[in-house]
Amino acid sequence: MLVGHLETKILPLWSGLRPSTSAYLRVSITAHKRASTVSLHHYHHPLTIPALARMASSSIVAQARDAEAESNVTPTGYKPRYIDIGINLADPIFRGVYNGKQRHDDDLAGVVGRARQVGCTKLIVTGSSFKSSKDALTIAKQYPGTVYTTAGIHPCSSSIFDASHPSSHNSNASNQGDDTEEAEHTPACDPDPDAPIPDNQIVDPAKTADIIASLRTLITTSSSEGDGSNPSPLVALGEFGLDYDRLHYCSRTLQLHSFSAQLSLAAELSPQLPLFLHSRAAHHDFVACLQHAFGPRLERLERGGVVHSFTGTVDEMTELMDLGLYIGLNGCSFKTAENCEVVKAVRLDRLMIETDGPWCEVRPTHEGWKYLVNMDKKERQVEIEAQAQAQVQTNVDSGTETPKTDSDVPTENSNGDVKRRFPKKSKQPQQQSSKKSQKKESEVIERFKTVKKEKWVEGAMVKGRNEPCLIDRVAKIVAAIKGVTVEEVCEAAWANTTKVFRGLDDS
Numbered sequence: 001m002l003v004g005h006l007e008t009k010i011l012p013l014w015s016g017l018r019p020s021t022s023a024y025l026r027v028s029i030t031a032h033k034r035a036s037t038v039s040l041h042h043y044h045h046p047l048t049i050p051a052l053a054r055m056a057s058s059s060i061v062a063q064a065r066d067a068e069a070e071s072n073v074t075p076t077g078y079k080p081r082y083i084d085i086g087i088n089l090a091d092p093i094f095r096g097v098y099n100g101k102q103r104h105d106d107d108l109a110g111v112v113g114r115a116r117q118v119g120c121t122k123l124i125v126t127g128s129s130f131k132s133s134k135d136a137l138t139i140a141k142q143y144p145g146t147v148y149t150t151a152g153i154h155p156c157s158s159s160i161f162d163a164s165h166p167s168s169h170n171s172n173a174s175n176q177g178d179d180t181e182e183a184e185h186t187p188a189c190d191p192d193p194d195a196p197i198p199d200n201q202i203v204d205p206a207k208t209a210d211i212i213a214s215l216r217t218l219i220t221t222s223s224s225e226g227d228g229s230n231p232s233p234l235v236a237l238g239e240f241g242l243d244y245d246r247l248h249y250c251s252r253t254l255q256l257h258s259f260s261a262q263l264s265l266a267a268e269l270s271p272q273l274p275l276f277l278h279s280r281a282a283h284h285d286f287v288a289c290l291q292h293a294f295g296p297r298l299e300r301l302e303r304g305g306v307v308h309s310f311t312g313t314v315d316e317m318t319e320l321m322d323l324g325l326y327i328g329l330n331g332c333s334f335k336t337a338e339n340c341e342v343v344k345a346v347r348l349d350r351l352m353i354e355t356d357g358p359w360c361e362v363r364p365t366h367e368g369w370k371y372l373v374n375m376d377k378k379e380r381q382v383e384i385e386a387q388a389q390a391q392v393q394t395n396v397d398s399g400t401e402t403p404k405t406d407s408d409v410p411t412e413n414s415n416g417d418v419k420r421r422f423p424k425k426s427k428q429p430q431q432q433s434s435k436k437s438q439k440k441e442s443e444v445i446e447r448f449k450t451v452k453k454e455k456w457v458e459g460a461m462v463k464g465r466n467e468p469c470l471i472d473r474v475a476k477i478v479a480a481i482k483g484v485t486v487e488e489v490c491e492a493a494w495a496n497t498t499k500v501f502r503g504l505d506d507s
């Protein structure tokens with residue numbers, strides 16, 4: 001009775017889980033129907049039957065998802081760990097606000113929770129203006145030990161240096177002026193939608209001094225709040241740099257001025273902070289500015305830096321690595337075959353990974369997508385084989401089946417579709433027969449339910465809004481392109497990141 005209750009009342013609630021997870025849970029319940037304990041043995045997550053019965057509510061879904069996340073291991077048994085070095089959690093979109101309109105509840109906690117579930121336990125939240133830098137620090141206070149931040153002025157936000165710009169940049173000021181400073185920017189992956197603005201913006205030296213003094217105050221105040229046991233969450237100066245792909249927000253002259261002024265500040269800080277850098281279609285000027293501030297070999301750059309969201313050429317990337325800089329890769333780095341050749345050439349000891357969410361997701365149109373499809377196909381096959389083995393063992397244990405071999409092993413047909421073969425007496429989990437589940441399974445693994453923003457529900461991801469929990473896709477694609485394991489990518493990125501951005505490694 002109880003088992004029947006579990007199967008009819010609880011299993012449908014698991015419909016958001018991966019089919020293999022639901023199947024495992026069902027197998028476990030069936031296997032132990034005469035015992036007092038349901039052991040979700042695959043997840044090392046034992047639960048008693050009464051406990052399961054009590055949890056016959058939506059809470060079981062969250063618990064099962066946690067158990068599923070704990071099983072987020074590679075086929076070799078490695079449990080990945082990630083640091084998302086570039087995630088724009090201060091963007092209002094993570095509060096449910098799109099283009100100034102509240103479209104759904106604030107779900108920042110869900111975003112951070114999903115990241116943690118996949119092993120992305122450290123998030124460096126990008127500050128790209130005064131407002132986002134301050135908001136990032138506020139978020140960091142809510143998630144100590146998980147959220148870290150940067151503070152700087154992005155090239156696309158650098159019109160604040162224009163003599164005629166109305167924004168107030170006093171770091172102690174209220175939000176006055178921040179709205180103009182925080183104008184919507186096009187995603188970094190997308191081309192310039194408008195013509196560049198005329199390069200006649202005028203730099204006001206007094207205004208520059210005021211902006212840089214405010215940035216210095218923001219950084220030093222935050223740094224002084226930390227101590228040995230509780231370091232400041234502010235781990236880098238940035239995001240700053242040059243973006244000649246998007247000259248419709250700020251002219252080249254003003255971008256160069258903003259970059260140089262912030263580099264001077266970076267060089268003067270004592271101790272220095274690592275740099276979180278942005279360079280797009282501006283390599284020559286970018287390197288020249290860095291060399292002007294820190295020397296031809298960047299010998300005066302004490303803490304190094306990362307050029308994030310890299311989309312340049314192999315030669316450009318090699319020059320940056322030779323200068324001692326690190327390369328940050330995200331979905332934008334896999335757009336074309338040429339991009340993927342660059343990824344292949346990034347040395348493991350110079351690699352960091354990121355999502356740059358809400359932007360820069362890996363899309364099916366990107367060259368990198370096919371690498372992800374292949375990796376996920378292999379992962380699924382391993383899971384299904386293990387699932388079939390567990391099924392057979394279950395039936396043997398319960399005396400309903402004698403051991404079988406080949407006929408129980410799921411196979412893939414030539415289209416890559418998985419044919420699941422279960423022993424005759426097994427029923428498929430209930431949700432498998434629903435109309436929804438008959439939809440063709442996604443060609444890549446989707447760990448969490450994803451909906452349009454208009455259909456948002458608690459716990460769901462939003463279509464088109466990239467999140468840190470998707471960083472495993474970046475790691476898988478980098479591994480596949482470079483011909484190394486996911487473990488090698490994750491561990492190299494972790495080591496590089498904790499070496500440059502101090503205070504993150506508390507393991």
Ligand SMILES: [Zn+2]
Nearest residue numbers: 188239278309
């Ligand atoms: Zn950027």
